[in-house]
Amino acid sequence: MAVTMRDVAQHAGVSPKTVSNVMNGYPFIREETRTRVLASIEALGYQMNISARNLKSGRTGIIGLAVPELSQPYFAELADAVITAAETHGLTVVIEQTNALRDRELTTLHRPRGHLVDGLLFSPLALGQEDIEHLRTATPMVLLGERMFHGPADHVMIDNVAGTRAVTEHLLALGRRRIAVLGIHPGERVGTAAIRYGAFASALTDAGLEPIDRLAMPADPWQRRTGAEAMEALIASGEKFDAVLALNDTLALGALRVLIQHGVRVPDDVAVAGFDDIDEASYSIPSLTTVNPGRRQIAATAVDILVGRMNGDDTEHREVVARYALHVRESTSGH
Amino acid sequence: MAVTMRDVAQHAGVSPKTVSNVMNGYPFIREETRTRVLASIEALGYQMNISARNLKSGRTGIIGLAVPELSQPYFAELADAVITAAETHGLTVVIEQTNALRDRELTTLHRPRGHLVDGLLFSPLALGQEDIEHLRTATPMVLLGERMFHGPADHVMIDNVAGTRAVTEHLLALGRRRIAVLGIHPGERVGTAAIRYGAFASALTDAGLEPIDRLAMPADPWQRRTGAEAMEALIASGEKFDAVLALNDTLALGALRVLIQHGVRVPDDVAVAGFDDIDEASYSIPSLTTVNPGRRQIAATAVDILVGRMNGDDTEHREVVARYALHVRESTSGH
DNA sequence: TCATCCTTCTACACCGATGTAGATCACCGA
DNA sequence: TCGGTGATCTACATCGGTGTAGAAGGATGA
Numbered sequence: 155m156a157v158t159m160r161d162v163a164q165h166a167g168v169s170p171k172t173v174s175n176v177m178n179g180y181p182f183i184r185e186e187t188r189t190r191v192l193a194s195i196e197a198l199g200y201q202m203n204i205s206a207r208n209l210k211s212g213r214t215g216i217i218g219l220a221v222p223e224l225s226q227p228y229f230a231e232l233a234d235a236v237i238t239a240a241e242t243h244g245l246t247v248v249i250e251q252t253n254a255l256r257d258r259e260l261t262t263l264h265r266p267r268g269h270l271v272d273g274l275l276f277s278p279l280a281l282g283q284e285d286i287e288h289l290r291t292a293t294p295m296v297l298l299g300e301r302m303f304h305g306p307a308d309h310v311m312i313d314n315v316a317g318t319r320a321v322t323e324h325l326l327a328l329g330r331r332r333i334a335v336l337g338i339h340p341g342e343r344v345g346t347a348a349i350r351y352g353a354f355a356s357a358l359t360d361a362g363l364e365p366i367d368r369l370a371m372p373a374d375p376w377q378r379r380t381g382a383e384a385m386e387a388l389i390a391s392g393e394k395f396d397a398v399l400a401l402n403d404t405l406a407l408g409a410l411r412v413l414i415q416h417g418v419r420v421p422d423d424v425a426v427a428g429f430d431d432i433d434e435a436s437y438s439i440p441s442l443t444t445v446n447p448g449r450r451q452i453a454a455t456a457v458d459i460l461v462g463r464m465n466g467d468d469t470e471h472r473e474v475v476a477r478y479a480l481h482v483r484e485s486t487s488g489h
Numbered sequence: 490m491a492v493t494m495r496d497v498a499q500h501a502g503v504s505p506k507t508v509s510n511v512m513n514g515y516p517f518i519r520e521e522t523r524t525r526v527l528a529s530i531e532a533l534g535y536q537m538n539i540s541a542r543n544l545k546s547g548r549t550g551i552i553g554l555a556v557p558e559l560s561q562p563y564f565a566e567l568a569d570a571v572i573t574a575a576e577t578h579g580l581t582v583v584i585e586q587t588n589a590l591r592d593r594e595l596t597t598l599h600r601p602r603g604h605l606v607d608g609l610l611f612s613p614l615a616l617g618q619e620d621i622e623h624l625r626t627a628t629p630m631v632l633l634g635e636r637m638f639h640g641p642a643d644h645v646m647i648d649n650v651a652g653t654r655a656v657t658e659h660l661l662a663l664g665r666r667r668i669a670v671l672g673i674h675p676g677e678r679v680g681t682a683a684i685r686y687g688a689f690a691s692a693l694t695d696a697g698l699e700p701i702d703r704l705a706m707p708a709d710p711w712q713r714r715t716g717a718e719a720m721e722a723l724i725a726s727g728e729k730f731d732a733v734l735a736l737n738d739t740l741a742l743g744a745l746r747v748l749i750q751h752g753v754r755v756p757d758d759v760a761v762a763g764f765d766d767i768d769e770a771s772y773s774i775p776s777l778t779t780v781n782p783g784r785r786q787i788a789a790t791a792v793d794i795l796v797g798r799m800n801g802d803d804t805e806h807r808e809v810v811a812r813y814a815l816h817v818r819e820s821t822s823g824h
Numbered sequence: 825t826c827a828t829c830c831t832t833c834t835a836c837a838c839c840g841a842t843g844t845a846g847a848t849c850a851c852c853g854a
Numbered sequence: 855t856c857g858g859t860g861a862t863c864t865a866c867a868t869c870g871g872t873g874t875a876g877a878a879g880g881a882t883g884a
Contacts (some may be wrong), residue, residue: 156604158840159840159841160840160841168863170842170862171842171863171864172862172864173841174841175842177841181544181861183863184862184863187863199627201603201604202840203544203603203604203839204837204841205543205841206840206841207603207839207840207841207844208540208545208841209538209541209839209841209870210842210869211842211866216605224559225562225565226574227560227562230562231521231559231560233584234560234586237584237585238586246585248584249572249580249583249584250572250584258856268536268537269491269538270539270581279647290725300866303739323520325843356528378769378772379772382772384810408767411774411776414774432711433560433712434562436714437742437743438742438774439745439746439750441746454711493869493871494870494871495870503833503834504834504835505870505871505872506833506835506871506872506873507832507833507834509871509872510833512857513872516831517830517831517833518831519833520831537871539871540870541870542870542871542872543870544871544872545841545871545872546839546871548874575826
């Protein structure tokens with residue numbers, strides 16, 4: 155059996171409640187008593203049982219983070235940032251993977267977690283505006299990331315529109331006119347793909363150009379493999395293009411590989427840009443022009459808001475848009 | 490206040506214990522009672538309080554996973570595999586990041602976690618043989634990954650020696666004789682770096698060759714950036730080499746970038762190989778020859794062993810070595 | 825008819841910590 | 855000397871489930 159507070163109390167010759175008071179920094183304890191209790195704790199190797207404390211307090215000190223897949227660098231780096239941010243609040247993070255499946259995302263929202271987590275950070279990929287009622291959860295929740303929901307929940311998001319416009323305008327400024335887009339999701343209306351493609355199209359329109367449908371290549375999910383496949387398909391189609399805007403970095407990296415394999419010079423023949431600024435984007439060959447979505451800010455802000463909600467903040471739902479930054483690298487600018 | 494078992498019991502007109510029995514599948518319950526209770530649970534939206542159940546059982550259903558950094562692809566992919574494996578046992582995973590600092594690794598081992606986790610999967614990077622006594626923890630623990638400890642703990646590990654020998658022999662078979670190694674940690678004796686370098690050296694010796702000291706480049710930690718820096722240093726040194734064995738993939742990818750930047754042809758002038766087989770290795774340009782350490786097997790085996798320990802298995806400590814696989818790709822074999 | 829057995833359900837203590845109320849004692853000022 | 859005040863500590867109920875023992879009622883078999 156593990157050492158309990160009772161054991162410590164007995165060992166120190168005080169009541170259990172006094173041990174509890176010592177552990178919680180209650181001020182009115184004689185110095186001599188305190189040291190004696192601390193000595194007993196040390197001697198017995200006592201560790202407080204969190205379940206018991208939680209039972210009283212109704213809190214667990216754990217928050218959940220639900221992401222599609224950790225093996226996607228963007229989400230791994232996001233998880234890193236969230237764990238680090240949570241630590242500053244003394245919170246522990248449990249991670250759930252939804253694999254971007256609508257079913258699993260819904261389960262994640264409604265699973266009887268049995269008060270295991272005090273709050274949830276949720277990065278939905280598959281849910282759509284039609285699922286909005288599902289977001290009205292009992293435990294505090296903050297939506298992370300990419301999608302734009304106007305719903306009954308806090309939301310910390312990437313500035314998809316401004317970021318995509320910025321990178322598009324960068325490509326246009328380089329004189330590129332036939333820009334292929336990788337990673338569209340035809341039929342989707344509110345997802346990241348739709349938002350980013352919409353922003354791309356409107357940037358073109360504002361420049362007096364028309365988006366070219368045959369240069370918009372579907373890819374789902376957004377991975378190196380699908381990016382490579384989309385690029386193969388594009389090349390096979392014979393369609394001419396002088397730039398590629400991949401809707402995220404992994405797509406771009408997959409595409410980059412295929413381009414170079416086919417002897418296409420980047421950026422001379424084709425400029426390539428992505429979105430996310432994962433670590434790898436700085437070290438690919440050529441390094442990748444991309445948009446940094448402000449991951450650390452997103453993580454820190456989301457945790458802050460969540461902690462606020464957990465402490466009873468019931469003001470209006472907030473929608474925070476993180477600051478993006480365009481990083482121009484070799485894949486568009488040469489050396 | 491949240492709905493408790495008492496509320497459900499009252500609503501269904503039974504005792505709390507009967508509700509408990511229904512939830513736990515106790516067999517001797519009239520069908521009519523069971524449906525009535527289930528209806529009440531549904532009606533009130535009852536969720537069992539895990540803290541309370543845990544208080545009785547002494548279990549939390551949570552295991553910890555301690556890794557250096559999730560933003561390193563290898564560990565992100567490992568975490569993915571661990572979470573997936575844990576799920577099949579109905580376990581939840583909390584992740585801690587040690588940043589590969591000895592201090593934080595020790596804290597991780599000894600932190601009063603307050604019975605929060607039933608067991609711990611620990612991937613140490615900074616700890617050495619001298620810390621072996623610290624591995625004698627109260628909660629069940631399985632060591633993961635890279636380092637070779639002969640200590641008082643279960644250990645599921647990468648076959649560093651055989652894997653490194655295999656990739657070294659592959660380079661030798663290609664006729665390469667001046668093989669640079671990136672990522673050594675001078676002075677270290679038992680770490681992954683030392684083990685892999687030792688295996689490399691002995692493979693050379695077995696082939697009748699001598700390792701060349703000036704081609705052994707330090708890099709710590711193992712990241713793209715440090716890999717790139719080490720390669721810059723190597724090139725600056727003027728030392729000739731016809732192959733690079735990077736002690737992990739991210740180092741290799743950083744080095745690859747620098748090589749190509751300098752106009753070196755890979756693999757014609759210099760062959761490059763890594764270790765880990767992260768997803769990116771398949772999609773870099775050129776794609777990267779590397780050793781797959783058997784991540785999924787490691788994760789699944791480690792979770793299995795841990796679950797065994799948690800259930801009281803106190804047989805001798807096990808040391809499992811995962812099956813590795815050499816993946817030959819463009820960076821050594823051309824197209 | 826009665827002891828026995830089985831099914832179904834309940835009362836109660838208990839897991840380990842903490843909030844509340846109150847006991848004890850020294851000390852202070854009137 | 856006595857009520858009052860503050861410091862220090864303790865007894866006890868309580869958080870929300872579950873293990874244990876056993877009660878109630880019907881069926882079974884001798």
